[in-house]
Amino acid sequence: MNSATTLRSIALDHPATIPVFERFQLDYCCGGNRSLGDTCAARGLSPDVVLAALAEAVNYEPVVEDHTQxxxxxxxxYIVETxxxxxxxxxxRLQAMAERVASxxxxxxxxxxxxxxxxAQLAAELFAHLNKEERILFPxxxxxxxxxxxxxxxxxxxxGSVESPIRQMVHEHEGAADLLEQLRAATQGFTxxxxxxxxTGGLYYGLNAFEADLHRHVHLENNLLFPRAIAIEEQLLAAR
Ligand SMILES: [Fe+2]
Ligand SMILES: [Fe+2]
Incomplete structure (x- = not known):
């Protein structure tokens, strides 16, 4: 990738760059046949700065943190902020892309x-889910x-017991995972x-990344946070 490469081919070959194009408001879709150099010149941007951000996005590897302690x-x-x-x-962002692709x-x-x-269903369910966790269960x-x-x-x-809202949250996690699983099946693994x-490439890439993030998120809740909450409650009750 260099300043002679078209935005379209960068976005197709490296969908991780799409958020960078969005950040700089560079049209990689309809106007994507222009080279990065020409587009940057027209927008008064330094191609080197944009190239550096694109290269960083391509090489980005999420840091896997150890939360067990x-x-x-x-x-x-961590869960809320990340x-x-x-x-x-x-x-x-994905909904807006999906609307364009569907129409x-x-x-x-x-x-x-x-x-x-x-x-649309995922957004309705997940936003309510996040609010329940942040307003009721997590506090x-x-x-x-x-x-x-x-x-x-x-x-x-x-x-009553913390186990009751936890059961509900675990059930809601399964609902969200099912909705994404249906999309994975209908798109041959987001291909x-x-x-x-x-x-479309950016949407599929984003869906794949969204699902991966949801899996890490649910893992931290189902497998680490929730069992710990139940254990703390048991300790407290045993001490009474
Ligand atoms: Fe959560
Ligand atoms: Fe959750």
Missing amino acids: ASAAQLIR HHAFIRSELP KHGPLHPEAALIYRNL YIESLERSRNENSAPPSSCF PWPGACPT
Whole structure:
């Protein structure tokens, strides 16, 4: 990739660069046949700065952190700041792309309409889910941990044991994973159809990354945070 490469071919060969194009507001889709150098010149941008950001996006490898020693409160902060923030910024972006792809390619590619529908349902369900975690379950888990650390009485709740909202959250995780799984199956593992435009390529790439992030997110909750919350509650009850 250099300043003579067209934006379209950069976006097709390296879909990880699409967020960079969006950040600099460079049209990689309809106007994507222009070279990076020409586009930057027209926009008054330094091609070197844009090339550096593109190269960084291509080489980006997510850092895998070890959370096994984190407190519940630290884990919650990480989940909210990383994964909840990602869903809130990424899902509307994917929905907007899906709307464009469905309206343009829906007649020939029925999976485009399915993506649009499933993302709308996913957004409705996931945004409510994040709010329930952030407003009810997570603060309760933090107060359980605080009571355990301070040796004080367990906090009161309207739902009895913490296991009850946890069961509901786990159930909702399965619903979200199912919606993405349907899309994965309908798109042969998020593989764009031959000759697909860069927006479709970017959407499929984004869906794949979104699903991977959701898997890491759910893993931290189902397999680390929730069992820890249940164990803390049991410790507190045993100490009474
Ligand atoms: Fe969450
Ligand atoms: Fe969750």
